[in-house]
Amino acid sequence: MSVEAITIIMVLITFGLYTGIGWWSRVKDTSSFYVAGQNVPTVANGAAIAADWMSAASFISMAGLVAFLGYDGTIYLMGWTGGYVLLALLLAPYLRKFGKFTVPDFIGDRFYSSSARTVAAIATIFISLTYISGQMRGVGIVFSRYLQVDIIIGVLIGMAIVGFFALLGGMKGITWTQATQYFVIIIAFLIPAIAISLQLTGNPVPQLALTGSDIVDRLTSIQIDLGMTEYMAPFTDLSMLNVFMITLALMAGTAGLPHVIVRFYTVKNVRAARWSAVWAIIFIALLYLTAPAVGAFAKYNLINTIADQPLEEVQNIDWVNKWETTGLLQFNDLNGDGIVNFSEGEADNEVVIDGDIIVLSTPEVANLAPFIIALVATGGLAAALSTASGLLITMSSAVSHDIYYRIFNKDASEKQRLRVGRITLLVALLIAAYVGINPPGFAGEVVALAFGLGAASLFPVILLGIFDKRMNKEGAIAGILTGLIFTLLMIGLILSESIFGTDGAILDSFFGINAQGVGVIGMALNFIVSFIVSRNTPAPPVEIQQLIENVRAPEVDSELEIAATTEDN
Amino acid sequence: MGEPEKVQTLDDKQNWYWKKNIKFISFLLVIWFLVGLGGGVLFAAPLNEVPFFGVTLSFWIAQQGAILVFILLILSYAIRMDKLDREYYEKKDQ
Numbered sequence: 001m002s003v004e005a006i007t008i009i010m011v012l013i014t015f016g017l018y019t020g021i022g023w024w025s026r027v028k029d030t031s032s033f034y035v036a037g038q039n040v041p042t043v044a045n046g047a048a049i050a051a052d053w054m055s056a057a058s059f060i061s062m063a064g065l066v067a068f069l070g071y072d073g074t075i076y077l078m079g080w081t082g083g084y085v086l087l088a089l090l091l092a093p094y095l096r097k098f099g100k101f102t103v104p105d106f107i108g109d110r111f112y113s114s115s116a117r118t119v120a121a122i123a124t125i126f127i128s129l130t131y132i133s134g135q136m137r138g139v140g141i142v143f144s145r146y147l148q149v150d151i152i153i154g155v156l157i158g159m160a161i162v163g164f165f166a167l168l169g170g171m172k173g174i175t176w177t178q179a180t181q182y183f184v185i186i187i188a189f190l191i192p193a194i195a196i197s198l199q200l201t202g203n204p205v206p207q208l209a210l211t212g213s214d215i216v217d218r219l220t221s222i223q224i225d226l227g228m229t230e231y232m233a234p235f236t237d238l239s240m241l242n243v244f245m246i247t248l249a250l251m252a253g254t255a256g257l258p259h260v261i262v263r264f265y266t267v268k269n270v271r272a273a274r275w276s277a278v279w280a281i282i283f284i285a286l287l288y289l290t291a292p293a294v295g296a297f298a299k300y301n302l303i304n305t306i307a308d309q310p311l312e313e314v315q316n317i318d319w320v321n322k323w324e325t326t327g328l329l330q331f332n333d334l335n336g337d338g339i340v341n342f343s344e345g346e347a348d349n350e351v352v353i354d355g356d357i358i359v360l361s362t363p364e365v366a367n368l369a370p371f372i373i374a375l376v377a378t379g380g381l382a383a384a385l386s387t388a389s390g391l392l393i394t395m396s397s398a399v400s401h402d403i404y405y406r407i408f409n410k411d412a413s414e415k416q417r418l419r420v421g422r423i424t425l426l427v428a429l430l431i432a433a434y435v436g437i438n439p440p441g442f443a444g445e446v447v448a449l450a451f452g453l454g455a456a457s458l459f460p461v462i463l464l465g466i467f468d469k470r471m472n473k474e475g476a477i478a479g480i481l482t483g484l485i486f487t488l489l490m491i492g493l494i495l496s497e498s499i500f501g502t503d504g505a506i507l508d509s510f511f512g513i514n515a516q517g518v519g520v521i522g523m524a525l526n527f528i529v530s531f532i533v534s535r536n537t538p539a540p541p542v543e544i545q546q547l548i549e550n551v552r553a554p555e556v557d558s559e560l561e562i563a564a565t566t567e568d569n
Numbered sequence: 570m571g572e573p574e575k576v577q578t579l580d581d582k583q584n585w586y587w588k589k590n591i592k593f594i595s596f597l598l599v600i601w602f603l604v605g606l607g608g609g610v611l612f613a614a615p616l617n618e619v620p621f622f623g624v625t626l627s628f629w630i631a632q633q634g635a636i637l638v639f640i641l642l643i644l645s646y647a648i649r650m651d652k653l654d655r656e657y658y659e660k661k662d663q
Contacts, residue, residue, distance in 0.1 A: 066632075071613075071627075071628055071631060071632075073632070074609055074610075074631035074632055074635075077631070077632055077635075077636065078605050078606075078609055078631065078635050078636070081635075081636045081639050082601065082605045082606075082635065082639055084639065084643070085597075085598075085601050085639050085642050085643060088643045088646065089594050089597060089598065089642075089643070089646055090594065093650075207633060210623075210624070210632070210633070211621065211622045211623055211624050211629055211633065212622050212623055213623055214623050215623070216623060216624050216628070217623060232617075232624060232625060232628050233617065234610075234613040234614065234617055234627060234628075234631070235613070235614075240610060240611075240613070240614075243610050243613075244606060244610045244611065247605070247606060247609075247610060248606065271650075271651065271654070274646065274647040274650055274651075275647050277643055277647070278643050278644050278647045281639060281640050281643050282640060285636050285637070285639070285640050288636050289633055289636055289637075292632040292633070546578050549578045549579050550578070552579065552583075552587045552590075553579055553583045553586070553587070554583065554586050554653075554654060554657050555654075560654055560655060560657075560658040
């Protein structure tokens with residue numbers, strides 16, 4: 001049986017599984033409409049958070065980005081996991097204690113203002129839209145490779161499937177589906193990683209193989225032979241300033257991602273929120289600790305397979321041939337010598353390779369069994385689907401709950417809100433598909449921009465809302481607008497070539513900081529502006545100050561209270 | 570009417586809880602910064618001279634070590650706060 005046939009069978013089996021589980025948990029949840037998820041064990045909730053959060057970028061793009069960036073790939077590895085520390089320590093427990101449904105809900109109530117709510121809802125929609133287009137592209141790549149169709153058709157098929165799942169799952173009961181998707185994702189990532197690790201180093205644990213064997217050394221030396229940068233040396237692709245800024249932007253942005261924060265509202269209590277975060281980081285780290293190993297192994301295999309080989313022989317390899325037809329892998333024999341010249345210089349490099357195909361092609365490059373190749377494709381789809389469904393629901397609740405119901409139509413019935421939610425979902429899907437077909441970079445970079453915007457807008461405002469009692473609505477709104485406008489403007493100017501089609505970038509960088517890192521400056525401006533404005537305007541009303549005090553107080557825990565009183569007696 | 574009066578609704582015990590919480594969070598975030606952005610970025614050049622098994626120390630921190638430390642930070646926060654919750658309820662009202 002061909003790889004394509006096995007892939008289609010595995011994709012159909014897993015989709016059937018998700019549909020079945022979605023249906024099963026949906027039926028059970030009708031009896032407990034608003035407390036859905038409160039009976040979910042923290043381990044399952046942690047797995048659902050991990051699946052929600054690990055996107056196509058984490059699964060498909062990240063190892064590829066690390067493979068090309070070498071040391072500097074740490075911006076994604078540390079940025080995305082380090083942000084989780086901020087989320088778990090600074091935001092999740094308090095937002096759970098506050099106990100509303102969405103992020104704009106918290107911001108709107110805490111800053112007693114419809115304007116703050118609207119700005120937060122718009123930021124939520126904007127961030128989620130940017131983020132989802134990366135998912136659509138990931139889905140498109142998988143379909144275009146394994147169904148051998150054009151990437152545009154791939155994106156359209158992906159769009160139909162994601163839309164079907166989000167509409168079916170609705171607002172409730174997606175927790176168990178996402179928990180299942182986590183296990184598909186992690187198995188699909190670990191099995192080929194272990195197989196390649198064994199093949200290259202003889203050590204079955206990829207993390208130990210990366211540090212314990214000489215693979216990074218070997219990779220460094222063949223890269224130098226080809227005139228590429230040293231794999232292990234820091235700051236060869238990005239300056240130290242940029243690595244610092246991008247890492248920080250990804251960290252703060254991760255903590256401010258609305259679709260991840262929302263997951264913490266569904267747990268039983270504050271304690272469960274803290275332990276869900278523990279399980280989630282363990283599940284996430286399993287993939288994040290493996291990805292740098294996969295990146296290094298993949299790069300090593302890829303170079304050995306194609307560099308300095310006769311072009312005709314390379315093009316006859318089955319996987320090369322199939323990736324070439326997707327347009328994501330191209331060869332141009334510039335000097336006409338019939339030999340593939342693989343380097344980093346623009347003048348003599350004859351291989352154009354899209355970073356997004358690194359993980360997906362890895363098992364084929366290493367000649368692993370067809371079922372492993374199919375497994376990886378299935379995992380990539382699970383990663384994109386679980387994140388896309390979380391994002392679609394976050395966007396549709398921002399529009400139907402926060403904007404339509406809380407601001408425009410306070411008497412809206414449940415049915416009306418649901419209809420608005422569904423329409424939003426479809427519109428969002430269409431926009432995402434369009435951006436997925438015409439992306440400004442690879443999936444990882446598209447997503448990174450969403451993080452910059454999150455870092456500059458939502459993260460500072462939520463943080464100040466909890467830890468600065470004196471912060472008022474004037475300060476918060478001024479801060480969020482400053483951060484958002486500055487960051488959007490800078491990203492627009494720096495990436496003007498691909499966004500607006502100008503000749504070259506209008507602005508090269510912001511004092512040496514590139515588009516991905518500029519969100520940190522937006523965040524700093526947000527903090528400064530909101531501080532200055534709040535100290536020169538009236539303090540928040542008494543009931544708001546009481547609300548903040550209440551969020552800070554320990555939760556009433558009847559079990560512990562009873563335990564303590566019985567001891568006293 | 571000028572400034573609304575300052576509100577203080579937390580009792581002494583709750584205040585004690587919040588201060589302990591802040592202190593512990595600050596401690597964890599200092600480690601977070603030193604290991605991640607310090608060891609992986611700011612001190613990357615000198616640490617890149619230090620060998621660590623098959624790679625260099627800064628490479629290991631940047632691609633493995635920092636993530637392991639992040640897990641420990643979140644885990645110790647959950648454990649410490651469980652303990653603080655118990656202490657809070659056992660603390661006699663003053």
